[in-house]
Amino acid sequence: MATKFPDAPKIGMVxxxxxxxxxxxxxxxTKLRSDGYQMSPDYAGADVVLVNTCGFLDSAKEESLEAIGxxxxxxxxxxxTGCMGDEAELIRxxxxxxxxxxxxxxxxxxxxxxxxxxxxVPNAFVDLVPEGGLKLTPRHYSYLKISEGCNHRCSxxxxxxxxxxxxxxxxxxxxxxxxxxxHAGTKELLVISQDTSAYGVDTxxxxxxxxxxxxxxxxxxxxxxxxxxxxxxGRAPWxxxxxxxxxxxxxxxxxxxxxxxxxxxxxxxxxHAAPTILKAMKRPANEAKVLDxxxxxxxxxxxxTIRSTFVVxxxxxxxxxxxxxxxxxxxxxxxxxxxxxxxxxxxxxxxLLDGALPEEVKEERYQRIMEKTAAISAAKLAAKxxxxxxxxxxxxxxxxxxxxxxxxxxxxxxxAPEIDGNVFLRDVGEGRKAGDMxxxxxxxxxxxxxxxxxx
Numbered sequence: 001m002a003t004k005f006p007d008a009p010k011i012g013m014v015x016x017x018x019x020x021x022x023x024x025x026x027x028x029x030t031k032l033r034s035d036g037y038q039m040s041p042d043y044a045g046a047d048v049v050l051v052n053t054c055g056f057l058d059s060a061k062e063e064s065l066e067a068i069g070x071x072x073x074x075x076x077x078x079x080x081t082g083c084m085g086d087e088a089e090l091i092r093x094x095x096x097x098x099x100x101x102x103x104x105x106x107x108x109x110x111x112x113x114x115x116x117x118x119x120x121v122p123n124a125f126v127d128l129v130p131e132g133g134l135k136l137t138p139r140h141y142s143y144l145k146i147s148e149g150c151n152h153r154c155s156x157x158x159x160x161x162x163x164x165x166x167x168x169x170x171x172x173x174x175x176x177x178x179x180x181x182x183h184a185g186t187k188e189l190l191v192i193s194q195d196t197s198a199y200g201v202d203t204x205x206x207x208x209x210x211x212x213x214x215x216x217x218x219x220x221x222x223x224x225x226x227x228x229x230x231x232x233x234g235r236a237p238w239x240x241x242x243x244x245x246x247x248x249x250x251x252x253x254x255x256x257x258x259x260x261x262x263x264x265x266x267x268x269x270x271x272h273a274a275p276t277i278l279k280a281m282k283r284p285a286n287e288a289k290v291l292d293x294x295x296x297x298x299x300x301x302x303x304x305t306i307r308s309t310f311v312v313x314x315x316x317x318x319x320x321x322x323x324x325x326x327x328x329x330x331x332x333x334x335x336x337x338x339x340x341x342x343x344x345x346x347x348x349x350x351x352l353l354d355g356a357l358p359e360e361v362k363e364e365r366y367q368r369i370m371e372k373t374a375a376i377s378a379a380k381l382a383a384k385x386x387x388x389x390x391x392x393x394x395x396x397x398x399x400x401x402x403x404x405x406x407x408x409x410x411x412x413x414x415x416a417p418e419i420d421g422n423v424f425l426r427d428v429g430e431g432r433k434a435g436d437m438x439x440x441x442x443x444x445x446x447x448x449x450x451x452x453x454x455x
Contacts, residue, residue, distance in 0.1 A: 009118040010038045012046030012075065014067050017054025019192050019242070021082055022137065023145040024104070025052045028081070031111050036120045043074035047118040048099070050110065055083035055162060057343045065094060072097055077117060081110045083162045104163050140392065140435030141188035141417055142181045146174050146222065150194035151201070154271075155282045155349040156311065156342065159194060168200050171217040172208040175225050182229050187435050188238040188263075188392060189226065190416065197245040219244075220252045227261025235437070236260065238392065240416055242267040246290050251297070258301040263413050266297075270308045273328035274321035277314050280353060291331055305414035307336035312369055313362030314342045316355030322365050326372055335380055336420050337373035341366050374447045381421075381445035388455055389413070391423050393436045408432060410440070412450065421448040428454055 011032055015025035028050065029039065040046035049071045053064035064084050068091065071078045078098050080091055085103035092098060100113035137143065149164040150157075178189055193199065200206070200217030207214040215221050219241075226239045240263045244250060250266070257264040270290070272278055297304055310325065329337070341362040344351045391410035394417065399406050408425040415421050425440060440452040 008036050008038045008121050009047040010040040010045055011114065012040045012043055012049040013052065014049065014071060015052045016064055016067060017056065017060060017083065019143045019190065020145060021052055021054060023143045023192070024082070027107055028110055031107060032114060043071065046075055048077050048079060048114055049075045051078060051080050053080060053082035053084035055087065056159065057345055059343060068095055068098065079110065079113050079117060081106065086162055138394065138434055139185045141190060142186040143190045143192050144174065144178055144181070145192050146196065146199050147193040151198060152195065153282055155280065155353070156314065156345070158345055158347045161347060163194065166195065166198055166202045168202050168217055170208055171215050171222060172210050174222060175210050178226055178229060182231055182237050185435070186237060187231055187437060188240065190240045190242060192242045194243060195245055196241055196243050197247045197250055220249055223253045223256055223262055227256055238263040238413060240265050244268050246293065251293065254297045254300045254304065257304060264301050264304040265413060265416070266304065267307045267416065271311050272314065272325055274324040277317055277321050280316055281314065294332055305335040307420065308334055309338040309340070310369060311342050312339055312365040313357045315350060315353035315357065317357065326369065329372055329376065333376055335414060336377065338419070339366055339369045378447040381450055384442050384450060385445055387442050388439050389442060390437060391440050393432060393434055395434060396428065396432050406430065421450065423450040423452055426453050
């Protein structure tokens with residue numbers, strides 16, 4: 001007679017916010033899967049729903065509260081975790097039905113809360129976790145979190161009060177995870193943290209043995225070692241650096257990009273350029289020196305892509321300050337730019353600053369910066385028409401009903417998933433799949449995307 005295994009409880013997950021939150025969600029789900037839980041793709045089939053919240057901006061908090069409310073309405077058994085976990089009283093006042101509230105990256109507490117709400121069913125035959133853990137991203141790219149927290153005290157940000165000061169992971173643990181991810185099929189590693197440039201500062205850049213040699217917990221050492229990884233096909237995975245503050249030692253990773261060991265891409269959170277606003281923001285940056293260094297980086301690695309994000313409408317921002325930012329962008333010619341209107345977030349020091357701007361002024365400046373950066377982007381992408389570029393495929397379409405041609409959505413090395421543009425391909429042929437990497441001829445461009453065909 002066949003053995004009847006008991007049904008494992010099922011967990012649903014709603015993950016909001018930044019890639020760092022996504023990594024937290026993956027770690028939570030991996031631990032729960034190792035405890036015998038199954039994953040539910042919808043509310044109806046879940047015994048418990050986890051909502052991993054974002055609390056960076058008030059608008060993000062509203063989205064998180066809406067997600068909690070929807071989960072309660074659709075399922076009723078909800079555990080809240082993530083950045084809004086520090087506001088348990090607010091959450092419980094609005095949603096007294098929630099089973100538990102835990103804070104950001106409190107993996108043990110949230111797993112224990114799930115155990116209490118829906119105890120696991122031990123089963124040695126089915127308590128298995130795939131190599132590399134469970135992933136919420138497609139198989140071909142993975143986020144690699146190297147640290148938690150941040151030592152900066154930017155006046156508009158409450159992340160340190162939520163996630164604490166910088167705590168770096170051991171370098172051998174980071175490299176071991178990266179190696180496992182690549183062996184499990186990852187073709188692109190996205191290195192993330194609150195401040196990637198500061199990696200290892202808290203541990204005095206301690207060294208660990210890796211592959212028979214000592215490696216420091218330092219961004220440049222880590223980048224050099226990640227550049228040695230190889231996929232099953234023997235090619236170097238793309239290694240993309242995010243949240244890189246422009247400290248002097250960043251200069252040392254540019255030659256690694258020129259040599260093909262790192263993806264020629266830097267995500268640098270400049271936030272502004274006007275000296276008075278940078279000072280009010282308590283930002284660790286010098287806009288003039290940064291411009292010189294950007295020019296030097298491009299001399300070393302002409303194909304480098306620099307992306308950044310800017311805040312418009314910060315308290316006290318004058319028209320002259322904003323024009324300074326626009327002029328700086330003309331000089332910097334950044335490849336990818338995002339912007340957001342300043343929002344007063346509860347607990348942020350910037351709320352106490354004089355000179356709060358009307359919403360209509362914020363909106364007008366937001367539209368102007370987006371118009372400026374779209375024009376820069378359009379010109380940069382137009383210059384790529386006629387070039388052959390490597391891409392990675394994210395999605396392959398269905399054959400066209402009339403001629404059978406197959407299109408695909410891909411990205412170049414200048415495009416991080418979810419936040420940058422795409423390369424839309426025609427006539428990719430049969431047999432292509434997500435994660436495939438090959439060269440394409442760029443045929444056309446618009447403000448944000450490229451269009452091409454495999455060569």
